[in-house]
Amino acid sequence: xxxxxxxxxxxxxxxxxxxxxxxxxxxxxxxxxxxxxxxxxxxxxxxxxxxxxxxxxxxxxxxxxxxxxxxxxxxxxxxxxxxxxxxxxxxxxxxxxxxxxxxxxxxxxxxxxxxxxxxxxxxxxxxxxxxxxxxxxxxxxxxxxxxxxxxxxxxxxxxxxxxxxxxxxxxxxxxxxxxxxxxxxxxxxxxxxxxxxxxxxxxxxxxxxxxxxxxxxxxxxxxxxxxxxxxxxxxxxxxxxxxxxxxxxxxxxxxxxxxxxxxxxxxxxxxxxxxxxxxxxxxxxxxxxxxxxxxxxxxxxxxxxxxxxxxxxxxxxxxxxxxxxxxxxxxxxxxxxx
Amino acid sequence: xxxxxxxxxxxxxxxxxxxxxxxxxxxxxxxxxxxxxxxxxxxxxxxxxxxxxxxxxxxxxxxxxxxxxxxxxxxxxxxxxxxxxxxxxxxxxxxxxxxxxxxxxxxxxxxxxxxxxxxxxxxxxxxxxxxxxxxxxxxxxxxxxxxxxxxxxxxxxxxxxxxxxxxxxxxxx
Numbered sequence: 245x246x247x248x249x250x251x252x253x254x255x256x257x258x259x260x261x262x263x264x265x266x267x268x269x270x271x272x273x274x275x276x277x278x279x280x281x282x283x284x285x286x287x288x289x290x291x292x293x294x295x296x297x298x299x300x301x302x303x304x305x306x307x308x309x310x311x312x313x314x315x316x317x318x319x320x321x322x323x324x325x326x327x328x329x330x331x332x333x334x335x336x337x338x339x340x341x342x343x344x345x346x347x348x349x350x351x352x353x354x355x356x357x358x359x360x361x362x363x364x365x366x367x368x369x370x371x372x373x374x375x376x377x378x379x380x381x382x383x384x385x386x387x388x389x390x391x392x393x394x395x396x397x398x399x400x401x402x403x404x405x406x407x408x409x410x411x412x413x414x415x416x417x418x419x420x421x422x423x424x425x426x427x428x429x430x431x432x433x434x435x436x437x438x439x440x441x442x443x444x445x446x447x448x449x450x451x452x453x454x455x456x457x458x459x460x461x462x463x464x465x466x467x468x469x470x471x472x473x474x475x476x477x478x479x480x481x482x483x484x485x486x487x488x489x490x491x492x493x494x495x496x497x498x499x500x501x502x503x504x505x506x507x508x509x510x511x512x513x514x515x516x517x518x519x520x521x522x523x524x525x526x527x528x529x530x531x532x533x534x535x536x537x538x539x540x541x542x543x544x545x546x547x548x549x550x551x552x553x554x555x556x557x558x559x560x561x562x563x564x565x566x567x568x569x570x571x572x573x574x575x576x577x578x579x580x581x582x
Numbered sequence: 583x584x585x586x587x588x589x590x591x592x593x594x595x596x597x598x599x600x601x602x603x604x605x606x607x608x609x610x611x612x613x614x615x616x617x618x619x620x621x622x623x624x625x626x627x628x629x630x631x632x633x634x635x636x637x638x639x640x641x642x643x644x645x646x647x648x649x650x651x652x653x654x655x656x657x658x659x660x661x662x663x664x665x666x667x668x669x670x671x672x673x674x675x676x677x678x679x680x681x682x683x684x685x686x687x688x689x690x691x692x693x694x695x696x697x698x699x700x701x702x703x704x705x706x707x708x709x710x711x712x713x714x715x716x717x718x719x720x721x722x723x724x725x726x727x728x729x730x731x732x733x734x735x736x737x738x739x740x741x742x743x744x745x746x747x748x749x750x751x752x753x754x755x
Contacts, residue, residue, distance in 0.1 A: 251671075253622070283619075283627050285606055293616055296616065296648055297643075298648060299618070299647065299648055299649070302676065304620070306676050309618070535716055540713040540715075540716040541713050
């Protein structure tokens with residue numbers, strides 16, 4: 245008789261759902277070869293899995309499944325208004341992967357997606373073709389790691405490396421690769437002169453401990469940043485989102501000091517700061533699905549965007565800008581409008 | 583198909599001739615349901631092609647969510663209870679949310695009435711108490727302290743607003 249009393253979570257990607265259309269792609273074959281013991285379940289369309297009603301995203305995060313799919317329709321989107329364009333007029337983003345291996349409690353994906361399954365769109369060449377078409381029309385600034393952490397998943401997909409390769413062959417495009425990973429950019433150093441901005445999201449250690457589950461420590465990220473600029477990449481520091489926590493003033497002041505004791509500010513391309521902000525519809529979903537101290541905070545809703553009230557926002561923004569200005573020239577600091 | 587519920591986990595038992603967990607339930611070639619399988623188990627996995635079961639399975643998934651439904655064939659029906667306890671225990675350990683329970687929710691409503699708050703201020707007070715609970719604090723204790731510190735119900739709306747402001751500051755600072 246089997247022992248049913250000691251049940252545990254399945255391993256990461258114990259189940260891989262595969263669109264029939266995705267089977268022929270090299271990326272699919274490569275990923276499947278990496279997980280020979282996973283249960284493979286053929287599906288017609290990724291939404292059959294991703295958009296199921298009544299999914300328990302918290303439980304799914306404990307034992308995430310992988311979905312391999314082919315993306316159709318719009319492949320590259322105009323940048324969202326809550327995101328910073330860094331003075332780029334033609335600001336776009338793309339989602340070659342949906343969802344992230346990390347579990348940040350404040351992440352807008354928790355309010356945006358009905359599932360924690362990770363979806364990889366294996367037809368990345370189609371996205372490259374669309375990016376190439378846009379490049380012929382005008383300069384393109386494209387963020388490729390918004391709805392996921394593409395560097396944290398590069399061992400699985402190889403997409404970050406492929407993007408670097410694509411950009412190195414096109415002059416009219418700059419990509420931002422945003423991450424919380426400890427990815428070692430040395431392996432990509434041959435692409436250092438292409439239009440690639442490696443962007444790290446940084447948070448104080450108490451925020452990482454409380455709200456950024458399974459992410460690398462601050463020290464690990466700082467080490468990765470040093471490697472990135474030492475091998476020649478443009479590095480952006482994103483102090484965004486700033487989260488209200490008890491003793492936030494002291495914690496964030498110490499945090500900025502700590503970061504720039506370990507980072508050479510003169511080698512930073514630019515930096516951004518911004519408060520936690522999220523669309524009202526997403527926070528509503530997050531409160532229903534994940535009632536925690538981030539989602540239940542009584543935010544002010546201004547024109548459909550929820551953030552801290554104006555008095556607290558000003559205090560937090562002032563502190564962030566004052567601290568950052570000590571190290572980074574003001575013309576290299578970007579902040580959102582609110 | 584037999585449906586059994588133990589510890590909040592719903593089992594659909596297709597038959598008792600073999601041991602298998604179904605990760606896909608099909609009605610016809612292209613219409614299928616996919617229950618999540620989060621836990622390690624000693625069974626084979628497979629597809630259940632059963633148009634007669636499909637509609638019941640769909641309803642069960644709609645009502646209870648994919649995490650709480652298990653579709654299987656099992657030779658030993660008595661094992662279901664043990665499996666359910668193990669799954670339920672796994673979920674309880676994983677999803678530990680600090681929220682306002684029913685008693686506290688009733689106490690907050692009573693407090694809003696006793697403070698004579700407007701609908702907007704009542705909604706605001708409920709939200710900050712939800713936040714207070716999510717931060718790991720004892721909502722009932724704060725409500726009891728409020729009743730001990732002030733003579734409630736209030737004599738005027740102005741008095742209620744002042745107490746509301748004090749509570750807001752206490753929780754948010």
